[in-house]
Amino acid sequence: MGSHTHEVTDAIIDTLKRAGSALKAEGIRFALAGGCAAYARGAAPSLHDVDFALVEEDVPRALETLRQAGFRTAKPPEDWLVKAFDEDDRLVDLIFRIEERPITPEMISRSHMINTAALSLPVLDATDLVITWIMPMSEHSCDYGSLLPQVRALREQVNWDRVAEVVSVSPYASTFLTLLDRLGVACPKPPAEDADIRWP
Incomplete structure (x- = not known):
């Protein structure tokens, strides 16, 4: 996740605001995911595209909402996401499944409303966010x-x-947690507000 210029970051954030405000106005269940969610939660900006997590049954309505907002939409061969592009071809991924696990209403309901570039949007819970990053790890992407x-x-x-419990089925993700533990990144105590978390 290399760094980008301020111009690129500003452009991605503009796309995020346009897409997010359109989905929010229509009452669609979604949450900001990916690098933009990390940015909203305090990480340094390292933005390639905009990722939203949403429930699969809401995908057709979300695509139509983005079409009406001026985005070009596409359904790629992958069976876990659909795509939308703004007029400058900046990408918005609408993700409804991760490693054969569907995005559920419960997962969306655990998101937190966070002010992101002057727009209040639901952002994936940090535990869910980390899981979505490391669960797809494999010998081809690690x-x-x-x-x-x-x-x-x-x-x-x-x-x-909770992260360790969920990703225990993946040797690649579990090994990454070992690295995080050795580096002192993984905190021994979970945040109190996340004590009853489930995934997805």
Whole structure:
């Protein structure tokens, strides 16, 4: 997740605000995810595109909402997300499944309203966010270094016991947690407000 210029960051944030405000106005269940969610939660800006998590049954309505807001939409071959592009081809991913686990209403309900670039949007719970980052790790996609700065920035917001429980099925994700533990990133005590978290 390399750094970007202020111009690129500002452009992505503009796309985020346009898409997020449109979805919010229509009452669609969604939460900000990915690098933009990390940024909203205090990480340094390192933004490539805009990611939203949403319930699969809301996908058609979300796509139509973005079409009416001026976005070009597409359904790629992957069966876990759809895409929208603004007039400058900046990408918005609408994600409804991660590693065969559906995004659920409960997961969306755990999000927190956070002021993001002067717009209040639901942002994925930090524990859920970290899980969405590390669960997809595999022998073909296992870049610990790019994730480390984002995870480190969120460390005190995360229920690490819950992360360990969920990702225990993945040797790649579990090994990343071992690295985080050795580096002192993974906090031994979960945040009190996240004590009853479930995923998804």
